[in-house]
Amino acid sequence: xxxxxxxxxxxxxxxxxxxxxxxxxxxxxxxxxxxxxxxxxxxxxxxxxxxxxxxxxxxxxxxxxxxxxxxxxxxxxxxxxxxxxxxxxxxxxxxxxxxxxxxxxxxxxxxxxxxxxxxxxxxxxxxxxxxxxxxxxxxxxxxxxxxxxxxxxxxxxxxxxxxxxxxxxxxxxxxxxxxxxxxxxxxxxxxxxxxxxxxxxxxxxxxxxxxxxxxxxxxxxxxxxxxxxxxxxxxxxxxxxxxxxxxxxxxxxxxxxxxxxxxxxxxxxxxxxxxxxxxxxxxxxxxxxxxxxxxxxxxxxxxxxxxxxxxxxxxxxxxxxxxxxxxxxxxxxxxxxxxxxxxxxxxxxxxxxxxxxxxxxxxxxxxxxxxxxxxxxxxxxxxxxxxxxxxxxxxxxxxxxxxxxxxxxxxxxxxxxxxxxxxxxxxxxxxxxxxxxxxxxxxxxxxxxxxxxxxxxxxxxxxxxxxxxxxxxxxxxxxxxxxxxxxxxxxxxxxxxxxxxxxxxxxxxxxxxxxxxxxxxxxxxxxxxxxxxxxxxxxxxxxxxxxxxxxxxxxxxxxxxxxxxxxxxxxxxxxxxxxxxxxxxxxxxxxxxxxxxxxxxxxxxxxxxxxxxxxxxxxxxxxxxxxxxxxxxxxxxxxxxxxxxxxxxxxxxx
Amino acid sequence: xxxxxxxxxxxxxxxxxxxxxxxxxxxxxxxxxxxxxxxxxxxxxxxxxxxxxxxxxxxxxxxxxxxxxxxxxxxxxxxxxxxxxxxxxxxxxxxxxxxxxxxxxxxxxxxxxxxxxxxxxxxxxxxxxxxxxxxxxxxxxxxxxxxxxxxxxxxxxxxxxxxxxxxxxxxxxxxxxxxxxxxxxxxxxxxxxxxxxxxxxxxxxxxxxxxxxxxxxxxxxxxxxxxxxxxxxxxxxxxxxxxxxxxxxxxxxxxxxxxxxxxxxxxxxxxx
Numbered sequence: 001x002x003x004x005x006x007x008x009x010x011x012x013x014x015x016x017x018x019x020x021x022x023x024x025x026x027x028x029x030x031x032x033x034x035x036x037x038x039x040x041x042x043x044x045x046x047x048x049x050x051x052x053x054x055x056x057x058x059x060x061x062x063x064x065x066x067x068x069x070x071x072x073x074x075x076x077x078x079x080x081x082x083x084x085x086x087x088x089x090x091x092x093x094x095x096x097x098x099x100x101x102x103x104x105x106x107x108x109x110x111x112x113x114x115x116x117x118x119x120x121x122x123x124x125x126x127x128x129x130x131x132x133x134x135x136x137x138x139x140x141x142x143x144x145x146x147x148x149x150x151x152x153x154x155x156x157x158x159x160x161x162x163x164x165x166x167x168x169x170x171x172x173x174x175x176x177x178x179x180x181x182x183x184x185x186x187x188x189x190x191x192x193x194x195x196x197x198x199x200x201x202x203x204x205x206x207x208x209x210x211x212x213x214x215x216x217x218x219x220x221x222x223x224x225x226x227x228x229x230x231x232x233x234x235x236x237x238x239x240x241x242x243x244x245x246x247x248x249x250x251x252x253x254x255x256x257x258x259x260x261x262x263x264x265x266x267x268x269x270x271x272x273x274x275x276x277x278x279x280x281x282x283x284x285x286x287x288x289x290x291x292x293x294x295x296x297x298x299x300x301x302x303x304x305x306x307x308x309x310x311x312x313x314x315x316x317x318x319x320x321x322x323x324x325x326x327x328x329x330x331x332x333x334x335x336x337x338x339x340x341x342x343x344x345x346x347x348x349x350x351x352x353x354x355x356x357x358x359x360x361x362x363x364x365x366x367x368x369x370x371x372x373x374x375x376x377x378x379x380x381x382x383x384x385x386x387x388x389x390x391x392x393x394x395x396x397x398x399x400x401x402x403x404x405x406x407x408x409x410x411x412x413x414x415x416x417x418x419x420x421x422x423x424x425x426x427x428x429x430x431x432x433x434x435x436x437x438x439x440x441x442x443x444x445x446x447x448x449x450x451x452x453x454x455x456x457x458x459x460x461x462x463x464x465x466x467x468x469x470x471x472x473x474x475x476x477x478x479x480x481x482x483x484x485x486x487x488x489x490x491x492x493x494x495x496x497x498x499x500x501x502x503x504x505x506x507x508x509x510x511x512x513x514x515x516x517x518x519x520x521x522x523x524x525x526x527x528x529x530x531x532x533x534x535x536x537x538x539x540x541x542x543x544x545x546x547x548x549x550x551x552x553x554x555x556x557x558x559x560x561x562x563x564x565x566x567x568x569x570x571x572x573x574x575x576x577x578x579x580x581x582x583x584x585x586x587x588x589x590x591x592x593x594x595x596x597x598x599x600x601x602x603x604x605x606x607x608x609x610x611x612x613x614x615x616x617x618x619x620x621x622x623x624x625x626x627x628x629x630x631x632x633x634x635x636x637x638x639x640x641x642x643x644x645x646x647x648x649x650x651x652x653x654x
Numbered sequence: 655x656x657x658x659x660x661x662x663x664x665x666x667x668x669x670x671x672x673x674x675x676x677x678x679x680x681x682x683x684x685x686x687x688x689x690x691x692x693x694x695x696x697x698x699x700x701x702x703x704x705x706x707x708x709x710x711x712x713x714x715x716x717x718x719x720x721x722x723x724x725x726x727x728x729x730x731x732x733x734x735x736x737x738x739x740x741x742x743x744x745x746x747x748x749x750x751x752x753x754x755x756x757x758x759x760x761x762x763x764x765x766x767x768x769x770x771x772x773x774x775x776x777x778x779x780x781x782x783x784x785x786x787x788x789x790x791x792x793x794x795x796x797x798x799x800x801x802x803x804x805x806x807x808x809x810x811x812x813x814x815x816x817x818x819x820x821x822x823x824x825x826x827x828x829x830x831x832x833x834x835x836x837x838x839x840x841x842x843x844x845x846x847x848x849x850x851x852x853x854x855x856x857x858x859x860x861x862x863x864x865x866x867x868x869x870x871x872x873x874x875x876x877x878x879x880x881x882x883x884x885x886x887x888x889x890x891x892x893x894x895x896x897x898x899x900x901x902x903x904x905x906x907x908x909x910x911x912x913x914x915x916x917x918x919x920x921x922x923x924x925x926x
Contacts, residue, residue, distance in 0.1 A: 531808050539839050556837055556857035558818055575823055577837050577857045606860040608825055608835055632825030634860050638832050642825055
């Protein structure tokens with residue numbers, strides 16, 4: 001699983017009087033569309049959105065001054081958490097979110113970004129932990145009527161159910177999921193395709209957290225262990241934010257990239273230690289040779305809706321264990337991580353394929369890493385070095401400078417050696433994976449005038465070995481610039497330009513193909529305006545050009561969000577027309593969706609995409625959300641083909 | 655054997671499509687005042703613009719009647735004749751429009767019944783039910799279609815209006831017709847007491863985005879000069895209008911990069 005989440009994008013959402021969830025969506029849109037456009041693993045988006053919704057629904061009690069509580073704002077750096085906590089302790093209480101922008105290490109955008117996810121309300125005496133039992137049950141049902149395939153084992157309905165409880169620092173939960181085409185219950189004993197659970201305890205003393213069951217972990221910059229959300233830089237990022245090391249209960253739906261066992265965090269003064277142990281069953285494609293059983297490849301989609309995919313389910317036992325130690329000095333944090341990973345069968349790549357010459361071969365892998373981050377005046381330095389048992393390494397180094405309160409500049413370099421593997425690692429970088437290669441990235445964020453923000457960046461990636469559809473060393477260049485204008489609380493205007501140049505094999509046959517450049521440029525403009533407290537409108541225009549084929553794509557969409565005054569009802573409407581010449585000029589558009597869910601269709605061809613979503617709050621203990629979407633596409637012969645989708649969500653709080 | 659009748663119809667259908675590549679043929683070509691500003695009008699109050707965006711009907715507070723003729727490239731067979739009436743009733747106004755395009759061998763008639771309502775001080779909305787009939791004598795089958803359109807207009811500031819209009823928004827796959835859906839979004843502002851400027855974007859299903867902009871300047875008392883530009887055929891437009899007691903007369907001319915000039919004339923009678 002290769003996560004790449006640029007949560008820096010959310011730095012751009014403004015303070016406008018849109019509804020809370022509209023604000024949240026603004027932050028999600030940029031991130032999710034960028035992820036989707038890079039064709040990263042959809043689970044990365046899922047995880048990110050889940051984190052944001054979780055924060056949105058359970059905002060951080062910022063005035064608690066508790067570092068653990070504040071660190072739930074996963075987009076803040078360790079230093080920002082520390083500074084914020086210290087400020088609240090010394091000054092008492094934050095009255096306005098605008099105070100945050102004046103803190104050292106913070107900037108206006110960071111403060112704005114935090115708004116939907118924090119509460120300035122009364123601090124609970126029990127700190128971050130509820131004293132009463134709190135139960136939450138959420139069920140999503142997704143049905144696509146036209147999704148019919150006789151080879152599928154189960155119904156076309158996708159069902160996801162999550163149950164969580166918490167009280168006095170204790171928490172627990174169960175997640176069950178059945179994807180489209182999967183059987184409702186399978187195996188012996190009959191269980192859902194994904195069944196995940198955990199119990200956890202969080203405290204303030206020596207033992208900070210213990211999780212038994214399914215959990216995720218991240219240490220340092222993530223090149224060694226990171227099954228949680230991936231931090232990183234985008235071309236628009238105003239600064240680098242390194243997420244805190246953590247062991248957290250796992251509640252997402254990726255069926256392979258999590259730990260199953262036990263993990264614990266301990267802390268004595270400035271020293272923190274984490275231990276983890278996991279024994280999980282994962283999916284893989286095995287060899288069919290009778291005398292030599294080995295892993296041909298890992299199967300990571302999580303779909304088990306056909307007989308052949310079901311044969312890949314849970315066929316490998318994956319054992320992972322390790323230790324992380326970190327020590328805090330005043331403005332310096334240093335840490336080290338060791339992890340060991342074993343598979344029940346060896347991995348044997350096809351070494352006749354030149355692309356796989358450096359692929360992992362064997363059944364165990366050890367990784368050692370050291371990392372640091374340090375704040376010196378207005379300069380943030382961070383880096384990590386990891387090496388595996390083959391003495392292949394990964395190194396990254398970053399620098400953030402804030403020469404003035406209105407300008408921040410980032411530089412970031414990473415290098416992943418051929419032969420460096422970390423199956424549960426996911427370090428930062430501009431690429432969607434932590435595969436081999438080098439990249440250097442620079443970006444800036446500038447408050448050019450009152451209410452006007454300009455940001456941009458450039459990244460150059462070098463791939464010294466062969467890649468998919470690329471038979472020789474290659475490179476990639478990305479550039480972007482974005483302007484955001486927020487003249488008042490009710491209006492947002494944003495324009496952005498992207499340039500993406502990558503390489504791929506030419507179409508020549510019977511010889512080693514030469515590389516050809518594939519360049520796309522896209523321009524998008526968004527207007528978002530709030531007509532009243534209850535009504536928000538949005539207009540977006542996209543234009544995309546694929547240079548080599550000279551093909552074009554464009555989209556015009558209008559959306560509306562209305563909250564009824566007297567009824568506990570909210571409506572979301574979107575009407576979108578698209579016209580693209582081919583797949584290369586496809587455009588990804590984020591859609592409002594059920595809570596803890598998302599929809600980012602890639603629109604191509606000619607047609608329209610519309611949806612209507614309604615959310616009804618039945619009581620303080622229950623709400624329902626329903627979405628109907630329809631995609632209509634013009635086919636040859638002036639005939640329209642369409643696909644409908646129904647989504648239903650029920651939530652209960654007890 | 656190919657009949658002359660077929661050739662005639664095919665020729666005009668081809669010509670119609672040539673005149674507006676990138677646009678749908680169901681867009682109302684009414685209003686010389688609107689044509690003068692390049693049809694960037696879904697946010698600008700006016701008699702004919704109320705049928706381009708029915709939300710504007712709510713601002714018509716009188717009984718008004720109008721006729722319009724559009725002469726496309728000087729070819730009488732491509733002419734469009736339109737008549738409309740607006741009846742006001744407090745916060746709600748009703749409108750009725752009839753449009754006829756074509757000639758004896760190819761006719762397209764459109765009848766629309768519209769209603770506009772002021773929802774608040776800043777917001778108005780409107781809907782219209784349309785009936786289209788395309789008739790070709792002889793062996794061709796007549797086509798009859800019923801569809802709808804709707805729009806909203808709101809005051810972003812005291813002098814700035816934003817309009818959004820949807821035509822035939824139900825996906826063709828559901829209605830089983832091939833009529834295009836169209837989305838128009840525009841903003842206009844009164845830069846001062848004499849000058850209005852507007853910009854609009856339009857997209858029809860299966861067609862590229864069109865951008866339009868236009869302005870209207872009150873050069874003398876009750877005399878208006880207009881100009882506009884549309885990326886559809888890189889068309890420039892010019893117009894003039896004057897108000898004499900209860901009659902408003904408008905003239906407009908717009909260019910086509912290949913096919914020549916389209917002229918429009920309209921009369922609007924404010925009865926009460």
